[in-house]
Amino acid sequence: MNKLKTPYYLIDEAAILKNMKKIEHIYLETDVRFVLALKCFSVWQVFDLMKKYMNGTTSSSLFEAKLGYEKFGKDTQIFSTAYSDRDIAELKKIADKVIFNSVAQFEKYREVLRSDSAKKGISLGIRINPHISNSPFDLADPARKYSRLGVSSIKELTPLVGRVDGAMFHYNCENESFESFSKSLDFISDKYGKFLQKVRWVSLGGGISWSKDGYPIKKFCDKLKAFGEKFCVGVYLEPGEAAIAGAGELVCSVLDIVKNVKKTAIVDASVEPHMLDMLIYRQNAKINEPAGQHEYIIGGRSCLAGDVFGTYKLKRELSVGSVVRFADAAGYTMVKKNWFNGLQMPSIVIKRLNGKVEVVREYDYKDFINS
Ligand SMILES: Cc1ncc(COP(=O)(O)O)c(C=O)c1O
Incomplete structure (x- = not known):
């Protein structure tokens, strides 16, 4: 190691494995699936290790989705704040789940994504702004004032009932508190319960520091499991930072x-x-x-x-x-x-x-x- 020329980023697979073992434990206890947020970490040279434990990737753009599809495989998910025609033309061949930021974009692209020319079984979801969040930074707060992220009016969701397969809420950022995560999930369950009963999967986004030493994993598992069972949905988490923390x-x-x-x-x-x-x-x-x-x-x-x-x-x-x-x-550093x-x-x-x-x-x- 002393012979290496500085500067360099050093990725330690043993540290990643420690986080992956936690993922394995949570998955076995709860059936919750984990997709890696490529916006945080996209060093594909360690994906062979990560894909043994994670279900796939989630992307923020066509290029990230292509990277996830080519280098990670498994479940290729994407949420983009706004898709272009060009994005959709390529995504329809590689994506497994496409999550929309607005009802208008869902209506515009749903047919082409479900047509015969698209990959079989693409599942469509909608992002919802629950108007609550646990984020220490305004810049990264998805529920900040006038946030453009997610459908903000509950009324707008009504025409989607029975037409979208999934819902996504991303409402945490570097959140180390299980209590605040749990309280917010109760709020979401109450507010969107009727809608959630009609979807097949719910993604709870990223930003939860479940890999930190001392995080109450047992309580976390119980909470996730109860949520999935209550609405009869598959639950996803989209960790970036927590998957590669310390690595x-x-x-x-x-x-x-x-x-x-x-x-x-x-x-x-x-x-x-x-x-x-x-x-x-x-x-x-x-x-x-x-x-x-x-x-x-x-x-x-x-x-x-x-x-x-x-x-x-x-x-x-x-x-x-x-x-x-x-x-x-590693996180949000090498990608930038x-x-x-x-x-x-x-x-x-x-x-x-x-x-x-x-x-x-x-x-x-x-x-x-x-x-
Ligand atoms: C929609 C969504 N999912 C997942 C993540 C990953 O978050 P983190 O790296 O904090 O776990 C982010 C981060 O901004 C996000 O916006």
């Missing part, structure tokens, strides 16, 4: 240390192109090492003044060449990487279950030009 690091090296009152270690990666969510959500990247007395700001090497991973108190002193590892670098400043793109490295370390992707100048 990714961004590994970089210190290139320089500068001082302006405080010391800043400048590393060979950058927040904006390589860990964009930290900027968007104004968070510090987590660092994987013991805390101590040596304080550093760790900054990226882009031209952006605010290109800062965070301020840390470390046990060791940093010097040029020190390797720094940022945690939680970009070529800002033309910086060297981190390679993708996978630590396999058998301990073998594989560099699956390296980037060079040609990739920059081609982008």
